[in-house]
Amino acid sequence: MSTSFTATSPLRLGTRGSPLALVQANEVADRLIAVHGLEAGAVEIVPISTKGDREQSRPLSEIGGKGLFALEIEAALRSGDIHIAVHSMKDVETVVPAEFEITAMLPREDTRDVWLSPVAAHPRDLPQGAVVGTASLRRGAQIKAMRPDVEIINFRGNVQTRMDKLARGEVQGTMLALAGLKRLGLEDKATCLLEPPEMIAAVGQGAIGIETRKADDDVRHLVAALDDADTHLCVACERAMLAELDGTCRTPIGGHAVLVADDLVKLTAVLLAEDGSQVFRYEGEAAAADALAMGKEAGAKLKAEAGEDFVANMA
């Protein structure tokens, strides 16, 4: 295996600058060093500020969806300023530009969302007309499906910022990914876990993806050694579902695939109206070799069930 990356000529690993992104990047760096026996310092982390991080006030769905977090990072990958990009798979567009690929995914963390609130042990315990903050249409719609009286307000910022806003009483509850809280050592801040079917996680939630340039064979081979095949398969299944429906982040969609036996993938997916008034669900199982086809079929079935008018209003 190539060990051409050294402390004086390190492998440059680009990621967002948030505390969570940096923890994730460090995990990738540590694994690369361990697996390939590289010298400490052979991997350098390069924080990159993205439009998604700078534009904190408008809803993500308005400013252009998840691509916002990837654009500047992919520009750095294209120019050679970085060799690899580390992302939360949740934030990666369903279509990766042709010159790049997601070469590896680390073993997945817990995929569930958690509820955080100083006043309600669970969303069902909120006072009438309470205000819940989230930037996620998916989380907002699933809360509205549970509690139509609740008001959802846009709530952005990194994990710590959102917890601070909650503590200041700006909202009575919010939701976060357990995976992110765990990586930051903050899981004890969760009020309760939100389980399927009342809350289906985002496609890719809990998975860290590593993107490379297809033409960069040396780097691709280094990174491929970190791939967790089960995670890759399940996330690919979820992404096939999302790609069939809408990859833009402007429609509330949840999707979760899991290996239930050696060769059996179970997919649970949900498509909702933004106000939670309509909920369409899919559940299916398929052999691993058919997991992508199942994802595609799930998307198509949800689309057909929702109907033309719903789909026309989606994007």
Ligand SMILES: NCc1[nH]cc(CCC(=O)O)c1CC(=O)O
């Ligand atoms: N959109 C931000 C984002 N991207 C990935 C995670 C959590 C970590 C993960 O899902 O792997 C978060 C924060 C959150 O939703 O709470």
